[in-house]
Amino acid sequence: MSSNVGIFSNLGLLVPTVESRTAKYDEIYGEHCHRIYSLAFWMTDNELTAEELSGNTFLRAFASSASPRTEHIDQAFLAEIREITRIGTLTLNTAISAETKSVRGNVKRVHLERAVVQLPATEKLIFLMHDVEGYTHEKIAHLLGMNVQETQFGLHQARLQMRELISRMS
Numbered sequence: 001m002s003s004n005v006g007i008f009s010n011l012g013l014l015v016p017t018v019e020s021r022t023a024k025y026d027e028i029y030g031e032h033c034h035r036i037y038s039l040a041f042w043m044t045d046n047e048l049t050a051e052e053l054s055g056n057t058f059l060r061a062f063a064s065s066a067s068p069r070t071e072h073i074d075q076a077f078l079a080e081i082r083e084i085t086r087i088g089t090l091t092l093n094t095a096i097s098a099e100t101k102s103v104r105g106n107v108k109r110v111h112l113e114r115a116v117v118q119l120p121a122t123e124k125l126i127f128l129m130h131d132v133e134g135y136t137h138e139k140i141a142h143l144l145g146m147n148v149q150e151t152q153f154g155l156h157q158a159r160l161q162m163r164e165l166i167s168r169m170s
Contacts, residue, residue: 029058032073035133042128043081045117056080074143085121088144115165121160130155
């Protein structure tokens with residue numbers, strides 16, 4: 001292969017080496033691995049499943065592009081998560097209870113974590129992408145194939161449901 005590299009470089013063509021591709025893959029993985037694993041963990045509530053989901057996400061992303069951007073990786077993650085759970089249909093319609101209105105300063109982290117994992121899949125994903133990862137409603141809508149109003153409604157419903165769940169834990 002080294003003789004081919006010399007021939008191609010003499011012709012003015014650059015041939016990436018295995019080491020340079022590996023370094024590029026490592027850089028892209030390092031930039032996105034925490035975000036993808038975090039989303040995968042919260043969506044599955046299982047470390048092993050989250051690791052598998054993260055790995056499959058990057059395999060899918062690198063298979064679709066030699067140098068995947070954030071959007072490619074997000075789309076690969078959504079494709080993987082859709083294989084294990086139904087995403088895209090909002091399921092909640094919660095009214096505010098008296099207990100929910102009183103939930104303010106006494107919330108513990110463990111209660112938040114327990115509430116997040118109990119949300120329906122679509123609302124959980126919208127909540128995680130918007131409130132935890134900082135995605136805009138426009139980007140979430142594009143990725144999930146919804147309109148902006150649906151993602152805003154899903155986020156609102158997720159927050160209401162979390163308050164309801166937390167009020168029962170306190």
